[in-house]
Amino acid sequence: MKNYEKIEQYNTEVTELLSNNYKTIIENLGEDVTREGLEKTPERVAKAMQYLTHGYELDPLEILKSALFTEDHQQMIVVKDIEVYSMCEHHMLPFFGKAHVAYIPNGKIVGLSKIPRIVDAFARRMQVQERLTDQIKCCIQEALEPLGVAVVIEAQHMCMQMRGIQKQNSVTTTSSFTGAFEKDKTRKEFISLITSKLS
Numbered sequence: 336m337k338n339y340e341k342i343e344q345y346n347t348e349v350t351e352l353l354s355n356n357y358k359t360i361i362e363n364l365g366e367d368v369t370r371e372g373l374e375k376t377p378e379r380v381a382k383a384m385q386y387l388t389h390g391y392e393l394d395p396l397e398i399l400k401s402a403l404f405t406e407d408h409q410q411m412i413v414v415k416d417i418e419v420y421s422m423c424e425h426h427m428l429p430f431f432g433k434a435h436v437a438y439i440p441n442g443k444i445v446g447l448s449k450i451p452r453i454v455d456a457f458a459r460r461m462q463v464q465e466r467l468t469d470q471i472k473c474c475i476q477e478a479l480e481p482l483g484v485a486v487v488i489e490a491q492h493m494c495m496q497m498r499g500i501q502k503q504n505s506v507t508t509t510s511s512f513t514g515a516f517e518k519d520k521t522r523k524e525f526i527s528l529i530t531s532k533l534s
């Protein structure tokens with residue numbers, strides 16, 4: 336079984352521990368955890384939170400290494416508009432948006448689906464957007480040893496929208512580059528590819 340195929344299998348012991356904790360949290364929030372609508376909520380939340388953090392169970396480097404192919408292609412490969420759902424480690428509220436990932440191979444290419452897979456593997460953890468961006472970049476750099484890697488993430492943070500400063504339209508952009516993408520010309524080509532609309 337591949338390491339991402341066990342996502343929907345919940346650990347019974349952890350589910351029970353989390354359920355008990357969520358029961359207490361709901362009670363501490365002043366609700367009646369025995370009423371019909373809330374009766375199963377602790378268990379539902381326990382499973383939801385395990386799903387939202389299932390990235391800890393995954394090994395992103397292994398995911399990339401499982402689909403490397405030798406190929407003499409040295410042009411930029413861009414996978415853009417990858418949906419990202421993550422959770423801010425400060426408030427445990429979602430942040431979500433899009434990731435754009437590119438690399439220039441140096442003898443090895445990777446199966447395309449593995450790029451969104453590693454985005455998810457790092458996103459489904461307690462995160463900050465900057466670290467998420469860097470982790471994706473470093474993982475691709477290590478697995479493929481390409482001529483360069485570029486990662487841009489654009490995201491909205493619920494902790495800035497539904498509480499706190501309550502700015503509904505602010506979008507945070509983070510970026511991380513290696514190798515050829517440090518050069519202005521290559522970086523501009525990448526930016527132009529991720530901002531172009533083909534439809």
Ligand SMILES: Nc1nc2c(ncn2[C@@H]2O[C@H](COP(=O)(O)OP(=O)(O)OP(=O)(O)O)[C@@H](O)[C@H]2O)c(=O)[nH]1
Pocket residue numbers: 423424425462463464465492494495499500
């Ligand atoms: N750099 C960074 N900050 C984040 C991210 N997600 C949330 N934050 C910020 O984490 C910070 C935590 O600041 P604190 O002052 O300790 O928390 P707080 O009192 O709840 O802050 P406010 O959100 O300003 O009300 C806030 O400024 C959040 O906006 C992220 O991905 N990257």
Ligand SMILES: [Zn+2]
Pocket residue numbers: 423424425426427428492494495
């Ligand atoms: Zn937050």
